[in-house]
Amino acid sequence: MPVFLLFNRVALNRVVMRRDVIELSATNIIRRKLHLLQNQAFINGKWVDALSGQKFDVTNPVNEQTLGTVPDMNVDDLNEAIDTAYQTFYSKGWHTSTSKERAALLKKWFHFLETNRQEIARIMTSESGKPIAESLGEITYGNSFVEWFAEEARRVYGEIVPTPQANRQMMLIKQPVGVAGLITPWNFPHAMITRKAAAAIAAGCTVIIKPAEDTPLTALALTKLAEEAGFPKGVLNVVTSSRKNAASIGELLCRSEKVAAISFTGSTEVGKLLYKQCANGIKRIGLELGGNAPFIVFDSADLNKAVDGAMNSKFRNCGQTCISANRFLVQDGIYDRFMSRLLERVKQLKIGDGSQDGVQIGPLINRSQLTKVSQFVEDAKQKGAEVVCGGKQLPEHGSLYFAPTIVTRLRNDMRLYNEEVFGPVISIIRFKTEDEALKIANGTQRGLAGYFYSTDLNQVFRVSKLLESGMIGVNEGLISSAEAAFGGIKESGIGREGSKYGIDEYVYIKYLCYGNLE
Structure with a gap:
């Protein structure tokens, strides 16, 4: 599916x-003349x-x-x-x-x-x-x-x-x-x-x-x-x-x-x-x-599930969701394999008019949002980040389209590192240890959602407690449900x-x- x-x-x-x-x-x-289309x-x-x-x-x-x-x-x-x-x-x-x-x-x-x-x-x-x-x-x-x-x-x-x-x-x-x-x-x-x-x-x-x-x-x-x-x-x-x-x-x-x-x-x-x-x-x-959700992929993660979760969490509604993954933290041991699989999946995304069957990526909502996403990516490029794919507007589809994008080599002085992009941009940060990942993930005043992938049971329980978010997806990229308590901590509400x-x-x-x- x-x-x-x-x-x-x-x-x-x-x-x-x-x-x-x-x-x-x-x-x-x-x-x-849809009967639900009202103008008052x-x-x-x-x-x-x-x-x-x-x-x-x-x-x-x-x-x-x-x-x-x-x-x-x-x-x-x-x-x-x-x-x-x-x-x-x-x-x-x-x-x-x-x-x-x-x-x-x-x-x-x-x-x-x-x-x-x-x-x-x-x-x-x-x-x-x-x-x-x-x-x-x-x-x-x-x-x-x-x-x-x-x-x-x-x-x-x-x-x-x-x-x-x-x-x-x-x-x-x-x-x-x-x-x-x-x-x-x-x-x-x-x-x-x-x-x-x-x-x-x-x-x-x-x-x-x-x-x-x-x-x-x-x-x-x-x-x-x-x-x-x-x-x-x-x-x-x-x-x-x-x-x-x-x-x-x-x-x-x-x-x-x-x-x-x-x-x-x-x-x-x-x-x-x-x-x-x-x-x-x-x-x-x-x-x-607003959020600034981390998406952590540990070395023990199930690679297929982690990539599926990344795609679900990031590109739903063209990345314009409050619990969308914003900072992707990938551990050294799985980094190359994750990047290769992720790049392959991103390139397969179908872009176009959302009313057409099979389209997965539509336009951004307005020009203000398009400008914001473009400026975030340009800021990262100017400060030394690498745009692996995308990173540009797509006028052939329409004036509000932005290509699904992967950016690597992020630093903490870049807007993509510190702020919520609210667009189809994956920002990759490479890490070595669990403590390093948690320090980066928790180094923000936003605490709405967070995600991590691991098959190490001890790590699952440990990180679940230490990750500073109101909602956490453990080996899962789609967490919303009417039965769940939705909300954040810190400045996320x-x-x-x-x-x-x-x-x-x-x-x-x-x-x-x-x-x-x-």
Whole structure:
């Protein structure tokens, strides 16, 4: 099975997918009038334009053609959404809804998401550029959070606490915090919304979603299906905006007294700013921020598994994932064999329009990202690194394509060594000892994910404890799952998403003490 058929369900859908994805383009999408393709935001159960009447274009990164326009909202629109979500939570009684009712809504949403997976994938591929197989894989992953939290909604348990006094009864109960503001990124426009929104709604919160300006159409498609699933008005709201208004919208979400929680996935720099803005109100905040993931290949590693893991971890979504391997540390004894096998695999990657069957590498999301990746590679070259393959733009495919790249002879004064590239670039660092590898791997303030390959059991347990990351793949390059607690340490964020802990971000514990009992 090709590397990028990451989920079993993707493979099962390939036969159906082939006919659907041939010659997909912006023009084809519009002509086919996909019922999930929306051009308005969603507030209080209504599809609305911006109060200012302003709009912005959404483009296909494959050819930079316009897919459509959506409202360019500002703080006036957001205030309306905040008021709606606040009133729905309190005045309209969403906070008193039962866990069974919320679970039923989420299950119905999950059903609608599954039924419409092909259409969602076509929209996602068109606005993000990722290969259609990866879009379908993300939908499987994203939908799993809706299913998971539909089940977890009925397991938000409290506690009976043994009391030191005979005439008292002590209880701990969990209650929803209120309105949750969810700010999501462009690289996983489906899964980052469902992972946050499903948890918040399961807990009993109302939500306001601010999707990334590059990929709002996927968010609106999910919202359309939530509407069809029967979500009450005001429970789920979506505010779209261009980059021009993004900062002011984020600040208002953080500073509004009516918003109780913020969840953000994105860069560490923006995360720090939101953290500061939330401080004035001591607001609940969850942050999933940038990484600088090490990928360590020890001499004892299974070579085939290590190369497979490297390809999966690095080139999914053209390297534009927060847990993508960033620094590849390869031990002396296996270095030459690993490099030879890796180079062979990288050269086989199929580059092109992600809507075409079999394509594994699509474009970068926008010109800013293309410039960043190009500058990182050029910086390394100028400082003495060797570009083994790639290292250049591919205008024959489109203006936003960058070749899958391998760079060796890295030094610690290079940007590729110290910063997250967020692109299809493998940076190789050669090492001699385990201690040396751990020193390099842990020599960063980022600690989201890490990977290592070894068949030495003692080393596996030792390195697992010493590697400073919130998530670690041991002999595995794909670690995400709805059942797992997703999150980092250091400057890579606070809080966890997914798993049984995901709901904790949206509830608080209330202590009840019943005294003077007879």
